[in-house]
């Protein structure tokens with residue numbers, strides 16, 4: 001059965017790094033033509049009925065070349081060991097470079113790519129067949145502890161922040177990307193982190209708890225007025241990576257009316273955390289099933305992480321979303337459920353977070 005009619009919105013991609021050396025050497029123009037090197041470009045998005053998602057601005061630090069190499073080698077140990085913090089003074093410039101790429105994509109897109117600032121704009125993009133791009137920080141290194149930059153980036157279109165990546169910053173503490181450890185690996189948010197949560201609530205900037213450690217998660221849960229959002233994480237019960245969420249965390253997300261976007265990275269899917277083991281789509285479906293059973297169908301979506309990931313067999317890039325929808329259909333999900341997973345839940349949660 002053709003399941004390509006479900007328009008997809010997802011909680012995480014690293015597409016912007018395809019244009020950022022040394023990780024990627026692409027030109028923004030290539031995004032609209034496509035090529036064999038990338039997991040996400042416009043032609044693949046069209047084939048997969050990918051209607052948009054969170055475009056992450058990750059802050060490359062001094063170890064970025066090493067990280068790029070570790071990703072290319074598929075070296076999980078090397079990557080998990082890299083946790084060098086990026087001081088604010090070093091973060092602003094690469095952040096501006098990546099944000100400029102995002103705006104450049106919109107500028108040259110002839111209306112095919114739009115940075116969305118409201119839920120109404122997001123819904124409009126789905127109708128108009130425009131790719132809806134959500135400007136998101138994956139780690140807030142480029143925001144000063146006094147939050148001046150937050151005001152400026154908000155005016156520029158920032159609508160979501162992940163407080164940390166898998167390293168520490170002046171707002172909080174990240175979890176490593178390894179396997180077999182607990183996510184409860186350090187203190188909670190700093191005072192600046194708590195101020196960040198409060199100001200994001202006031203402005204209507206979504207807060208993402210993926211990559212945050214366990215105490216930081218509960219600090220967000222206890223201080224935010226918004227539904228809890230984990231943009232790209234899976235179930236710790238099925239794969240003991242600290243990047244995944246424990247059952248009590250899943251329960252808290254559901255209780256606040258929030259959402260978890262299921263991550264497609266096989267290191268967070270298979271039970272021994274391997275980055276190499278060929279992992280079938282059915283394993284991704286098992287994580288989705290588990291979270292749906294635990295939280296309810298209204299609290300699960302997708303957060304593919306396409307851009308830099310070893311993905312399940314037969315799902316090498318974003319064009320293959322219809323295969324996942326077909327697998328979920330086979331598993332018993334009906335039209336209404338598939339619609340919620342595809343983008344309905346994301347739209348509802350972001351509308352609740354942003355207002356209109």
Ligand SMILES: [Zn+2]
Pocket residue numbers: 138211232
């Ligand atoms: Zn991530």
